[in-house]
């Protein structure tokens with residue numbers, strides 16, 4: 001797509017990147033067919049091609065309006081359009097740039113700004129988040145059904161083996177996952193321990209930066225990245241083999257540190273090193289399949305439906321690994337239609353765009369439940385809690401099922 005950047009964006013890092021990406025878009029519209037918001041809203045401006053056109057206009061000097069911002073806000077950043085696009089358009093990177101520019105020019109109403117500040121404070125303070133969560137869980141039984149659905153029941157984590165193997169990997173604990181579903185990282189540690197790998201934590205590491213990034217707060221997001229890099233590099237120097245992600249939403253973010261910090265002379269190399277060492281837990285276990293095979297499994301429950309998060313299949317381009325591991329462990333995966341479509345969770349999206357998120361959740365659950373599974377599994381804490389809030393079927397992380405299958409073998 002021919003683009004003539006406005007003076008303000010010429011010879012800038014954002015302008016150059018945006019122009020390179022825009023050039024690749026040939027306006028074919030193939031991406032419309034797999035865009036969840038276009039499927040629901042039916043408006044070209046809520047499709048990838050429409051949003052690309054809006055961003056192009058802004059980069060060429062048009063003044064963005066609140067309406068422009070709304071169309072960009074409605075994007076789930078699921079990146080399904082990237083998987084579909086035959087021209088390799090890096091839509092996600094362009095959207096980051098477009099949202100940043102539009103945010104600076106349009107701003108936020110006091111109400112929107114307050115909502116975003118509350119989300120950021122609530123999700124990024126483990127003490128505050130866990131206190132509120134525990135309070136909610138303690139009175140959960142007295143709440144009406146719709147509120148109960150929003151607060152997951154308290155859960156035990158099971159034992160977590162102390163590090164004792166020579167082979168070690170780091171885990172990013174995550175900001176909300178340890179409070180909501182403490183068993184996910186514990187189950188990961190147990191599975192890895194059985195194949196001779198100890199999972200350790202860098203105490204100074206915290207949120208991956210995705211929450212602030214989703215809210216367009218680039219400074220806070222970059223600060224979180226630098227803090228994690230400082231926490232992890234000494235462990236990589238000491239021989240830790242990988243940084244394991246048990247939430248695909250965090251994984252896609254940490255794998256992007258190298259790109260996001262490429263212009264920071266103090267962090268560019270370290271960020272690239274951290275990104276290269278970062279692996280989703282499915283990548284680790286696929287690579288260790290021979291060791292897993294020695295263990296034997298007894299899969300219980302049998303019938304499960306798998307929802308691959310967008311951050312795994314479109315963001316990290318990882319498909320098939322989870323399915324292969326679960327099938328090999330003896331689980332029966334039910335057929336699920338529209339596997340490529342987002343469930344509506346999408347980071348902070350389900351809070352900021354509840355109507356679209358709710359519609360996508362219902363659509364996704366209809367497909368997941370069609371095969372009458374005993375359990376639904378996924379690979380990201382956001383998808384897990386979002387889907388669980390609309391289903392009476394238990395929704396779990398797939399590694400928990402693999403752990404229980406190994407435990408009973």
Ligand code: SF4
Nearest residue numbers: 025026028029031085
């Ligand atoms: S499929 Fe790719 S090239 Fe075609 S309109 Fe969408 S982004 Fe542009």
Ligand code: SF4
Nearest residue numbers: 035075076078079081
């Ligand atoms: S990222 Fe997802 S919601 Fe956004 S334009 Fe692409 S397909 Fe549509």
